[in-house]
Amino acid sequence: MELLWQTIQSLSLKNKEWLSSKLIEDIREEKSADYISKEEVLEGIRQGLADVKDARESGAQLKTLQEVIDEL
Known part of the structure; x- marks a missing residue:
């Protein structure tokens, strides 16, 4: 140096x-x-909640939290 x-x-x-x-x-x-801005975090949360809502309405099977963690 x-x-x-x-x-x-x-x-x-x-x-x-x-x-x-x-x-x-x-x-x-x-x-x-x-x-990561506050807006980006909030948008990610909104999108995740929308995905959960859509899956519940369509009856699609979602991954458990443990399955998501295991993928990381």
Whole structure:
């Protein structure tokens, strides 16, 4: 890491700014990829409940919670 830091310090200001913007962009992308919004969670719950309702109305057999866990 020390060698990397020395290399970064030797860059021109323009190159440091470019590198900084690329690092910030990369960090933001990683954070957004790991984050599930409240709306996404709620939509998943809504869809799951709708699937259960449809299965009950049609008489389709659903997996048990244990079967779902075992698949994971």
